[in-house]
Structures are given as structure tokens and as C-alpha cells.
Amino acid sequence: MEKVTTTHEHDHYDHEGSKLGMWLFIFTELLLFGGLFITYAVYKYLNPEAFHMAAEELNVGVGAINTVILLISSATIAMSITALQQNNIRLTKVMLEITMMLAITFLINKYFEWGAKISHGIYPGSDHLMEMSRGEILFYGLYFFMTGLHALHIIVGVAFIAVVYSKILKRKVNAERYVLLENSGLYWHLVDIVWIFLFPLFYLIT
Amino acid sequence: MENEKHHIVPIKTYVYILIGLIALTFISIGVTHIELGEFTTAGALILASLKSWLVLSYFMHLKFDNVILRIFVALIVLVFAAVVAITFMDYMYR
Structure with a gap:
């Protein structure tokens, strides 16, 4: 009579442990983007004029709209956790649907923003870009790489949220076991935080 | 905090934080449009840090975890x- 055995199918559920693991992964992501931010800062320090001229070309309006989109999507995924904790599956689903829709809207805006730059002949390795100064080549190189890597994280985030969404439909993620939803939320907020710094650095500070 | 029941953040809290975050975004756009020289970068970074702190504390539940x-x-x-x-x-x- 020393052990009480439960006949659950999945007993390897460790809420705290799962969350800690997700945070450790997020730290590696923060340092990845952090390294890129330092690269940006150093090159801006070495080429202030070129970075000023190139940053003026970016569309503050599109950047601001995308910032608001990501902030709202972060709030809606946070709300979906509250809804699931309260066992309100319908609201959980609606909030996750809004989050995914906003993420896709972000990507569509990004497509048009990049498209406008590319149609002006500005893309990595283009003849037009290669005629510019070293500083401007560096600025656009970092712009495409950092916003591109961020967009890749948006795509991964949507896929992650979609997986969690399907698990909620199957009741595998529920009011008792919701750490997967929390972890997808943590990932999504990470993507939001990266954009919180990308937006002022590339679009606002000229 | 240490008991089995996890903290449930009311949806209203998230609405307030979201309004705060959007307000800070527009403040940072406004601030960077004024010519402050060296302080433009510092101002924008301070506002971005403040926004990140809100996201980390509330959206990422650090305040409650x-x-x-x-x-x-x-x-x-x-x-x-x-x-x-x-x-x-x-x-x-x-």
C-alpha cells in the first residue's frame, strides 16, 4: 500500500517542466535575435549617414499597422488561455482563429512591403543595390535578413498554433492540460517582442 | 501561488495591457518624429523595453508564474x- 497507481494513459504530464523547457528554448531565440541586433547597432554606429538615408525609405505606416496586428494577436492568444482555463472551448477557438488570421494578415502586409522594395530593384544581390554605398548595402542586407527571419518565426508560430488548435478540437489539450497552449503562446509572444524592437530600430529611428 | 490551482488572468486585464501597448506604439512613433538627436534612439529603445516588460509580465505570465x-x-x-x-x-x- 505504498503507491497509488492511476490507470491514466498519459501520465507524463509535467506542467512546470514543460514550461521551463519552452523558456529555455526562448532564451536561445532571444540570443539569436540579440546577436543580430548587436550587428545592426555596430554597423549603424559605423555608417550613420547611410543607415539614415536607407531607413527613410522604409514605410512607417505598414510597419505601424503590422505592430498593432502583432500586439492584438498576442492579446488574443493570451485570452485563449484564460478561456481554456475556464473551460470555455468556444471562446478559446475563436481567440485562436483570430490570432492565426492576424498572423496571416501580417505576412500579407510583409509580402506587399517586400514586393514594393523588390520592384524598386532593392533585394539582396541586386544590381541596383550593389551600386549603393557599403552602409546602404549593409542596412538592406540586415533588413531583409532580420525581417525575413522574423517572418519565418511567424510561419512557424502559425503552424504551432494550428497544431494546438487541432489538439483542442480533439480535447487532448483541455482545461486540465493546457501547457501546450501556454507554450505556443510563449512562442508567439517571443515573436511579438522581437518585432517590438525591430519596428523602432528599422522604421522609426532614422 | 504554490497551490495546484493555476492563476487565471481575467480577460479584462489583457484588454487594458493591449490598450497600453498600442498607446506606447503611437507614442514611440510621435517621439521619433520630433528631432531629438541622440535621444531619439534612446527614447525609442526605452519605450520598446517598456512594451517588452508589459508583454513579459502579463502576456507571458511572468508576474504570476x-x-x-x-x-x-x-x-x-x-x-x-x-x-x-x-x-x-x-x-x-x-
Whole structure:
């Protein structure tokens, strides 16, 4: 009579442990983007004029709209956790649907923003870009790489949220076991935080 | 905090935080449009840090979760700040 055995199918559920693991992964992501931010800062320090001229070309309006989109999507995924904790599956689903829709809207805006730059002949390795100064080549190189890597994280985030969404439909993620939803939320907020710094650095500070 | 029941953040809290975040976004757009020279970058970075702090504390539940996570995040921020400081010391005084 020393052990009480439960006949659950999945007993390897460790809420705290799962969350800690997700945070450790997020730290590696923060340092990845952090390294890129330092690269940006150093090159801006070495080429202030070129970075000023190139940053003026970016569309503050599109950047601001995308910032608001990501902030709202972060709030809606946070709300979906509250809804699931309260066992309100319908609201959980609606909030996750809004989050995914906003993420896709972000990507569509990004497509048009990049498209406008590319149609002006500005893309990595283009003849037009290669005629510019070293500083401007560096600025656009970092712009495409950092916003591109961020967009890749948006795509991964949507896929992650979609997986969690399907698990909620199957009741595998529920009011008792919701750490997967929390972890997808943590990932999504990470993507939001990266954009919180990308937006002022590339679009606002000229 | 240590009991089995997890903290449930009311949806209203998230609405307030979201309004705050959007307001800070527009403030940072406004601030960077004024010519403040060197302070433009500092101002924009302070506002971005403030926004990140709101996201980390409320959206990412650090305010309500195990303290160890808060300590880890603080350490990561310190490591990053140290790397930034060392890198710039190198470039400014070489």
C-alpha cells in the first residue's frame, strides 16, 4: 500500500517542466535575435549617414499597422488561455482563429512591403543595390535578413498554433492540460517582442 | 501561488495591457518624429523595453508564474547587456 497507481494513459504530464523547457528554448531565440541586433547597432554606429538615408525609405505606416496586428494577436492568444482555463472551448477557438488570421494578415502586409522594395530593384544581390554605398548595402542586407527571419518565426508560430488548435478540437489539450497552449503562446509572444524592437530600430529611428 | 490551482488572468486585464501597448506604439512613433538627436534612439529603445516588460509580465505570465522564470529572464537580459557593452567598448576605443 505504498503507491497509488492511476490507470491514466498519459501520465507524463509535467506542467512546470514543460514550461521551463519552452523558456529555455526562448532564451536561445532571444540570443539569436540579440546577436543580430548587436550587428545592426555596430554597423549603424559605423555608417550613420547611410543607415539614415536607407531607413527613410522604409514605410512607417505598414510597419505601424503590422505592430498593432502583432500586439492584438498576442492579446488574443493570451485570452485563449484564460478561456481554456475556464473551460470555455468556444471562446478559446475563436481567440485562436483570430490570432492565426492576424498572423496571416501580417505576412500579407510583409509580402506587399517586400514586393514594393523588390520592384524598386532593392533585394539582396541586386544590381541596383550593389551600386549603393557599403552602409546602404549593409542596412538592406540586415533588413531583409532580420525581417525575413522574423517572418519565418511567424510561419512557424502559425503552424504551432494550428497544431494546438487541432489538439483542442480533439480535447487532448483541455482545461486540465493546457501547457501546450501556454507554450505556443510563449512562442508567439517571443515573436511579438522581437518585432517590438525591430519596428523602432528599422522604421522609426532614422 | 504554490497551490495546484493555476492563476487565471481575467480577460479584462489583457484588454487594458493591449490598450497600453498600442498607446506606447503611437507614442514611440510621435517621439521619433520630433528631432531629438541622440535621444531619439534612446527614447525609442526605452519605450520598446517598456512594451517588452508589459508583454513579459502579463502576456507571458511572468508576474504570476514561478519566480525562477523571472530570475532566468533577468539573467538573460544581463548577459545580453554585458555583450552589448563589451562589443561597443571594443568599437569605440579601438
